[in-house]
Amino acid sequence: MRTKNIIIFSLISTFFLMFLISIWKILATLQGLKIQNFNLQIIFILGFLISLAHLTISNKIRNFYKSIIFSLIFVICDGYLIQKLPLWYNIGVFLILFFFVNQIKKYNFNNLKEEHSTQVIFFDFLTLFGILFFSFVILFPFYMMLVTSFKTQMALLVNPLDFSINFSQDIKDLFKSYFVIFKSYKFGKYILTSTIVSLGTVIVTLLFAIPAAYAIARLNFFGRTFLSTSILIIYMFPAIVLVIPLYTVFSQLGLRNSIEGLLIVYTATTLPVAIYMLQGYFKSIPKELEEAAILDKLSWFGIIFKIIIPLSIPAISSVALYVFMIAWNEFLFSLMFLDNPNSFTLSRAIQYLSGDAETPRQYLMAGSVVVTLPVLLIFVYFEKYLVSGLTAGSVKG
Amino acid sequence: MANIKFTGVYKSFGSNEIIKDFNLKGKEDEFLVLVGPSGCGKSTLLRMIAGLEKIDEGEIFINDKKINDLHPSKRQTAMVFQSYALYPHMNVFENMSFGLKIEKRPKEEINSKVLQAAKILKIEELLERKPKQLSGGQRQRVAIGRAITRNPKIFLFDEPLSNLDAALRAEMRVEISKLHNQIKTNMIYVTHDQVEAMTLADRIVILNQGNIEQVGTPEEIYNDPDNIFVAQFIGTPKMNILEINEEDIISENTIKLFDNDIKFDNLKLKKSKLFIGIRPEHLKTNLKTNFTFKPEIELIENLGNEKIIYIKKDKHQLSAKIPSNINIQNSIGFDLENLFVFDQNGERTRS
Numbered sequence: 001m002r003t004k005n006i007i008i009f010s011l012i013s014t015f016f017l018m019f020l021i022s023i024w025k026i027l028a029t030l031q032g033l034k035i036q037n038f039n040l041q042i043i044f045i046l047g048f049l050i051s052l053a054h055l056t057i058s059n060k061i062r063n064f065y066k067s068i069i070f071s072l073i074f075v076i077c078d079g080y081l082i083q084k085l086p087l088w089y090n091i092g093v094f095l096i097l098f099f100f101v102n103q104i105k106k107y108n109f110n111n112l113k114e115e116h117s118t119q120v121i122f123f124d125f126l127t128l129f130g131i132l133f134f135s136f137v138i139l140f141p142f143y144m145m146l147v148t149s150f151k152t153q154m155a156l157l158v159n160p161l162d163f164s165i166n167f168s169q170d171i172k173d174l175f176k177s178y179f180v181i182f183k184s185y186k187f188g189k190y191i192l193t194s195t196i197v198s199l200g201t202v203i204v205t206l207l208f209a210i211p212a213a214y215a216i217a218r219l220n221f222f223g224r225t226f227l228s229t230s231i232l233i234i235y236m237f238p239a240i241v242l243v244i245p246l247y248t249v250f251s252q253l254g255l256r257n258s259i260e261g262l263l264i265v266y267t268a269t270t271l272p273v274a275i276y277m278l279q280g281y282f283k284s285i286p287k288e289l290e291e292a293a294i295l296d297k298l299s300w301f302g303i304i305f306k307i308i309i310p311l312s313i314p315a316i317s318s319v320a321l322y323v324f325m326i327a328w329n330e331f332l333f334s335l336m337f338l339d340n341p342n343s344f345t346l347s348r349a350i351q352y353l354s355g356d357a358e359t360p361r362q363y364l365m366a367g368s369v370v371v372t373l374p375v376l377l378i379f380v381y382f383e384k385y386l387v388s389g390l391t392a393g394s395v396k397g
Numbered sequence: 398m399a400n401i402k403f404t405g406v407y408k409s410f411g412s413n414e415i416i417k418d419f420n421l422k423g424k425e426d427e428f429l430v431l432v433g434p435s436g437c438g439k440s441t442l443l444r445m446i447a448g449l450e451k452i453d454e455g456e457i458f459i460n461d462k463k464i465n466d467l468h469p470s471k472r473q474t475a476m477v478f479q480s481y482a483l484y485p486h487m488n489v490f491e492n493m494s495f496g497l498k499i500e501k502r503p504k505e506e507i508n509s510k511v512l513q514a515a516k517i518l519k520i521e522e523l524l525e526r527k528p529k530q531l532s533g534g535q536r537q538r539v540a541i542g543r544a545i546t547r548n549p550k551i552f553l554f555d556e557p558l559s560n561l562d563a564a565l566r567a568e569m570r571v572e573i574s575k576l577h578n579q580i581k582t583n584m585i586y587v588t589h590d591q592v593e594a595m596t597l598a599d600r601i602v603i604l605n606q607g608n609i610e611q612v613g614t615p616e617e618i619y620n621d622p623d624n625i626f627v628a629q630f631i632g633t634p635k636m637n638i639l640e641i642n643e644e645d646i647i648s649e650n651t652i653k654l655f656d657n658d659i660k661f662d663n664l665k666l667k668k669s670k671l672f673i674g675i676r677p678e679h680l681k682t683n684l685k686t687n688f689t690f691k692p693e694i695e696l697i698e699n700l701g702n703e704k705i706i707y708i709k710k711d712k713h714q715l716s717a718k719i720p721s722n723i724n725i726q727n728s729i730g731f732d733l734e735n736l737f738v739f740d741q742n743g744e745r746t747r748s
Contacts, residue, residue: 288482291449295547296496297470310486 005112005121006055012125013104014047019129020096021078023136028089030163039082046074050097051104058108067105071097103128142372149177149366156361177366185353185363187346187370194328194346194371197259201266201327202320205274208267209319213278214304218290228279231272239269243336250337257340265333270323277322281315282308321382325375346371399460399473399550399583400425401446406455408441408607415441416607419455423585424600428577430586432594432630433604439587442604443553446585447476459550475544476553479560481536483528483543489515490524493543514545517579518572534565541573545580554586558593570596591631595619603627625743628674634705637680637715638739639673646671655690655710659733664746666738671746674737677705680717686730694725 021043025035050070057066071094079090111117143163148156150165152173167174181187215221216228246265247256255261285308293303309316334348344352350367353359401423408416415438423429431439444450446457448469456463464472483492490511497507515521518538528536537557544552554573558566574597577584588594594601595615603610603618603626610630611623622628629635645653646668651660654673692708692715699721706725708715717729738746 286480286482288478288480289484291447292476292478292482292484292543294449294469295447295474295476297499302499307484 002109002113005117006052006109008118009055009107009112009121010048010051012121013051013100014044016103016125016128017047017050017097017100018043019132020100021093023132024089024092024096028085028092032162032164033085033089035085036083039078042082043078046077050074050101054101054104055107055109055112063102063105067098067101070101145365145368145372148362149369150174151362152176153360153362177360177362178370181363181366181370185349185367186341187349187367189342190344190346190349191370193259193343197262197266197345198324198327200259200263201270202323204263204267205270205323206316206320209271209274209278210304210309210316212271213275213282214308216275217279217282218287231275234269234272239332243332246333247336256337257343259343261337262334262345265337266327266330269333270326274319274323277319278312278315281312285311317382321378324378328371328375400427401429401551401583401585402458402461404456404458406442406445406457407453408438408445408450409453414607416445419607419609421602421609421612423583426581426583427599428584428586428597429600429602430588430594430598431602431604432588432591433610434630435589436606437604438607439589439604440555443476443555443585443587446472446551447474447553448472449476473550474553475547475549475551476555477537477540477544477557479556481528481540481560483536483539485528488525488527489520489531489539489542492528492539493524493546496543496547510546510548511542514542517545517576518542533561534569537561537569538572541576550583552582552584554584554588556588557586559588559590566593573597591633595631603630622674622737623745625672625674625739628737628739632676632678634677634716634718636674636676636737637713639675639713639715641671641673643668643670655688657688657690659688659736661733661736661738664738666746667740670741672739672741672743674739675715675731675735677716677718679731679735680708680715680719681730681732682719682723682726683730687733689728689730691727692725692729697725 018040022038022040025038029035050073053070054066061069074097075090075094079085079093107117107121147163147165152169155162155166165174172179216224216231250256250261253261255264289307289311290303293307298306329347330345331347331351334345335351338344338348341349341352346367350364350371353367354364401421403419403421406416406419407414419442431442433439441450445452446464448464448467452465456465458464459472459474484495487495493511493514494507497510511524512521515524518541520535520538520542523531523535523539528539531539537560540557557573558569561569570593573586577597586593586597595618598615600612600614601618602612605626611618611627613621618627618631622631625638629638639654641652641654646666647653647658649666649668650662650664651658652666652671652673653659690710692706692710694706695709696707698705698707702721704719704721704725706717706719708717708729719725740746
């Protein structure tokens with residue numbers, strides 16, 4: 001049983017190491033490094049030996065030194081003896097090895113004795129594989145976008161598949177695309193429009209959603225169950241079905257090419273989910289809190305403003321974030337309703353640019369980065385509010 | 398100084414009648430405990446006083462002023478909830494001063510009132526903390542403090558101790574009792590715990606399915622129960638109820654029980670089924686009692702200071718409570734004065 005476990009452990013960890021090194025080699029190739037072959041068999045043998053050596057040495061050397069020794073051995077074999085490769089590549093390999101040895105440090109002969117340890121190893125590495133795979137899949141397109149935006153027209157034409165960034169050029173040249181899109185393509189104005197529309201949508205949606213969600217969560221009125229279940233029905237209609245009738249109506253009302261028109265449509269499309277999310281959270285707030293507030297002479301509005309809203313900040317901020325992202329990224333309605341470049345939102349502007357064959361690709365990519373970045377930054381900032389648990393302590397628990 | 402009066406109060410949820418014709422006149426500044434099994438409507442009654450539940454029919458008066466249509470905040474009541482219901486986003490001071498702040502009272506008054514309440518409950522050093530940093534007992538203290546700062550005519554407690562562990566519950570029970578001595582005002586306390594009811598109450602109201610079974614001081618409830626429900630509800634283990642059939646009724650004041658002829662003074666018994674009640678603590682092992690019988694012992698539970706003995710005799714199941722240092726003999730005795738007679742409907746037959 002033990003031998004079988006040791007072999008399985010070594011095999012899985014070796015495959016994991018091969019996976020890591022291969023990704024690194026692919027990335028290095030994209031950076032312009034010429035690697036003749038991947039030497040998978042040598043990595044396999046080295047990885048296997050390192051896993052076994054790790055088990056045999058176990059705690060005889062401090063973990064930190066052990067990691068450094070293994071990493072150095074691997075780097076020397078892979079980066080110098082087999083094929084001479086530049087320093088930055090080898091530092092990367094060293095860091096990967098360091099990470100790898102630290103990942104396997106919790107395994108030793110003792111816990112490999114247990115019968116179920118193969119399962120544990122298998123799932124541990126499966127998780128790691130999953131995390132790495134998905135982050136690669138998600139981050140790679142973004143990386144491409146970023147790289148392209150930093151290129152010159154010429155570099156793009158010479159080698160479109162070159163994914164390296166030329167840091168040696170002047171900083172002005174590096175960010176040239178960004179200067180251009182703000183100067184000649186009026187991206188500042190588009191950002192302003194998008195910001196107004198998105199923030200406006202957030203404010204209007206919350207203004208309607210909070211009282212509506214509260215009513216559905218707490219008040220008893222005729223048709224309450226029907227209303228709360230039918231809220232999501234709007235999502236049964238594809239937007240493309242709604243867009244044509246809306247187009248005619250908006251044309252007649254003169255709402256086309258106006259921010260107000262967009263605000264109405266965006267609010268209508270985000271409101272159902274906002275209400276749905278909020279009412280679920282409102283229901284989880286203990287009713288006694290509101291009853292205590294009633295006895296404290298608070299009116300309904302007072303209860304909403306002084307009790308419900310402060311307690312729902314996690315839910316409200318996640319709804320706000322969600323609505324903001326929808327409004328910021330929304331494309332179909334802005335494509336249909338906006339024809340005048342003066343009232344374009346960012347996503348509409350990008351489409352406008354890409355429709356024009358003359359627009360260089362690096363400008364488009366710079367524009368895309370500008371569209372993506374705010375949402376990304378807002379998400380990172382708001383993330384800490386998305387944790388609930390603010391109600392802890394009010395009732396038993 | 399306050400008193401409360403109910404006249405013909407009804408309450409139903411849908412077709413489910415919770416309170417039926419509830420009449421009660423409270424005394425000045427008394428500690429009134431509403432006790433009963435779950436679902437008997439005691440919490441509903443309390444919430445009706447507070448104004449959190451509408452009164453379907455009938456009237457409730459505080460100091461002879463009808464409060465049916467008054468807004469909850471104008472009834473001069475303060476409620477302590479079972480789940481504390483402290484505002485989690487405010488610290489203890491803010492929690493306790495919230496009501497006063499809404500009323501826009503001057504700052505000095507708020508401060509002095511909160512500090513005064515904190516002093517009574519010994520929570521002065523907790524004023525800066527958030528509710529989640531407090532233990533269960535401390536939270537309940539804050540909840541009571543919040544009620545005190547409202548300066549109510551009537552305090553309403555809705556099972557305030559049932560979320561606490563046993564030791565803390567006993568401690569808080571004493572605190573609440575002391576609090577009532579300190580701030581002499583009307584308190585209405587809902588519980589399903591008979592120990593809380595017996596120890597805290599000036600008067601106990603025993604409720605069952607929306608009806609009052611008996612109102613009285615703890616002594617009256619224990620020593621002179623009106624019916625089998627009350628007799629069995631108070632006291633642990635509950636009172637033994639022995640069914641006496643027609644053939645065991647010898648004459649209109651004599652019955653036959655466990656081979657004893659028991660003769661009651663001044664009692665006229667009908668020749669129909671009746672019930673005899675005797676509390677477990679009144680079954681004794683010494684033989685100086687009026688009557689004795691030979692028990693068949695099924696089980697003995699030793700609780701340390703006392704033993705609960707489960708007995709079978711004829712068709713009857715009984716339990717007896719005796720001090721644990723006494724060994725059970727082969728006979729058990731009881732006295733005439735400790736017997737309660739109930740008619741076939743469970744109502745007490747008094748001499």
